[in-house]
Amino acid sequence: MQVETIRPAGGRPAHIRHDDLISAQGVSVVMGADQNRQLILRDIDLSVPKGSFVSLIGPSGCGKSTLLKVLAGLVRPSSGSVSIAGLSPGEAARKRMIGLVFQDANLLPWKNAVDNASMLLSIADRSMSRSALRARGQEMLDLVGLGDAAHKRPNELSGGMRQRVAIARALALDPAVLLMDEPFGALDAITRDQMGQSLLEIWQRTGKTIVLVTHSIDEAIHLSRQVHVLGINPGRITQSLDISLPYPRDASVAEVPEFVRLVLQLRGMLRSSHQPGGVS
Amino acid sequence: MSKQPVVDISPPQPASGWSAATSSWLPAVILLLVTIVLWEAAVRIFSISSFIVPAPSEIARSLVAQWDTLAQATMITAGEILFGFLVSVMVGIALALVIVRFDWLGRALYPLVVLFQNVPKVALAPIFILWFGYGLAPKIGLILVIAFFPVTLSMLAGMQSVDRSLLALMNSVGASPTQILFRIRVPHSLPSLMAGTKIAATLSVIGAIVGEFAGASDGLGYVIQFASTQLDTALVFAALLLVSVLGIAFYYAAEILERLVVPWAPKFSHA
Structure with a gap:
């Protein structure tokens, strides 16, 4: 996990690790009927290790919020399967395993x-x-x-x-998992930074598994252990980036050369994710 | 984590106390006094007959002379308004709850409620007299049909404007529809419901007076009708004045109720 890896677009992980708390396989979501049918998410494979902090980042309309709702059991995938500690999202929610923040x-x-x-x-x-x-x-x-x-x-x-x-x-x-959908998106920049830092401290103190949807590159790199980049039309995970910066991280992490390098790399990934995905 | 200093960020309270109250009321009071003086002067200068337009002084004289009759009539009308208003609010709330909680029933009821709203309810007064006689019942019935609608409509609007992500949160912990209704939708609807209740308070006054016009042996509506057949226009105006006082009293009673029920609701100032 310490080694940064870039997964090729559309590639499936070689195997699902045993310590994965969340695993989604081949998840697709279709919404609307007949002419309005729209493929929101296509063939999503995602695994989140227990105790990890994972961010989903992508352009507006890439379905990252929908993916979070699928994990929360609020949206039923049209195909594919999701398991949270071996349970379906609905069962997991009933067992109070899922905490939501919008x-x-x-x-x-x-x-x-x-x-x-x-x-x-x-x-x-x-x-x-x-x-x-x-x-x-x-x-x-x-x-x-x-x-x-x-x-x-x-x-x-x-x-x-x-x-x-x-x-x-x-x-x-x-809950075992904290699912957060742009929780700091409506806050000003200074408060946002403070909240991110607080969230890191809460994460380290509680050991919760966190999945964060964000559109802030800095936030994703500052907080998470792994970032998944979603592409648009249809929504799919195009690339993943491991953030090898050591924890505990504070605001000064943004001054580390590695941080700057990761920002540039993630920005490049996001740029290419804007291109509509054909078969890859 | 370092403790966040808790800063009081509540909005500044508007200046309260007598000085603020007088300064906000003063323009209205001055205008009222000027109007009364001009009215009195116009009636005297143009020597307008008192059964066409009575002077304010004459209305005041009539008010004092007929005080016993008027006071009794006011009590009767106030009782009708209060009773009718309470029934309207209860029926209005019950209807809104049924429409929201039972989807199928709601879809059956709601169009009918809207359809009924377009019936000119004042025209129902003679029918209610026919059905219920000359007592309290037809007045309550008339107030009910006039005043329940804003209550139902405002509560429905309040209950249906709950944020979708809040509902998602509730669903994520397996909340039942009844739990969502009573723990989220109903309290969420209260500010809107209180706005509808204030409208219902005003409409209740109209309902009571119309009910008394159509057939009554007491109450301010009866006094107005009786006095106008006697060409005692000063008494008509005196009774009208008391009807207005009742209307204002009920409106402010509803507003005080609002402050007690939903102290957390956002308010707008009149100033």
């Missing part, structure tokens, strides 16, 4: 931060008492650095703080 924090404006953090858990586990839920919510807020804001309503929180609550809400489920 671009919009989607907090409930009538609940304070701690109740928002425990909101999904309260539905997933109906046996938990109110005080146990509160305690769990508070614990998660502490983890994301918002322990002091437990009693604030969403309209009293900044965009970055709201997104921290959304992450706390996902973590409260104690």
Whole structure:
């Protein structure tokens, strides 16, 4: 894993490793009917090792969000299979193995931060008492650095703080996987950097497996262990890039020559991913 | 991770207290007083007959002289409005819940509700008198058919505007439709519902007066009709004034209710 490898476009991995938590094989998604039929994703092979941090990057409309929804069990693939620790995404979701974070924090404006953090858990586990839920919510807020804001309503929180609550809400489920769809996409550049750094620290402290959809090259390289580049028309994984920069990484990682080299390399991959893919 | 300093970023509160209140109300009060003075002067200068347009002073005199009758009529009408309003809100909410929760029933009901909305409901008043007599029932019925619609419509709009990714989150933990309805859709609809409730409060006043016009032996609507047949226009205006006061009172009661129910909802200022 420390050696950077570039997989040829459309190539399948030689084998699925045993420590893979997520594995998708030959996943295609077709949406619409008749004339409007559209191939959103074609023949996606993806494996995410347990405890890894993987980013999906690609141009708008490449289906990276759809791929995340397939992993979350929210979109059923038209063909191919997905397994999360040997379970289907739907089963995994029912076992609280999947934590979701979207671009919009989607907090409930009538609940304070701690109740928002425990909101999904309260539905997933109906046996938990109110005080146990509160305690769990508070614990998660502490983890994301918002322990002091437990009693604030969403309209009293900044965009970055709201997104921290959304992450706390996902973590409260104690999921095996954190699936994040452009979670910092609506934040300003400075907050975005801070959030990325916080996410790295949370990842290292909790050991969760994280799949991050992003359109930021810097973010993908700064945070992840592996980046998959998606191409457009149809959405498919064109290339993958292992990020060999050692952890723990902080903001200064961006000054390392290797970082700059990776940025250039990833930018080149993205450029070629814009070309519609024929048979390859 | 370093602890984020918690900064209070709540928006600045608008200036409160008497000085702010008077300065925001002052223009309206001045305009009202000027209008009353001009009205009084015009009636006196052009010596307009009091059964055509009574002077404000004459309306005030009538208000004092007939106070007992008017006060009793006001209580009756207020009771009808309150009762009718509460029934309208409850029926309106129940209808919205049924339409959202039971898809098939909703698709059957919703077009009919919209169709019914286009019936001129004031024209139903005589039929309600025929069916329910001269008592409280026809007034409540009339208020209900006039006022439930904005409640249903606003609550539906609120319940259907829940963000799709929030629903995805709920589905990801296996939330049932009933859980999504009561834990997300209903609370999410409250700000919108309260807006519809304020409209219903105003419409309830209209419903009560129309009900009394069509057939009643008491209430402000009855006083207005009776006084106009007697050419006691000053009394008509006095009763109208009280109807307006009732309307304003119910509107602000609904607004206070809104602040209690949805303190978290975004507000817009009137200033």
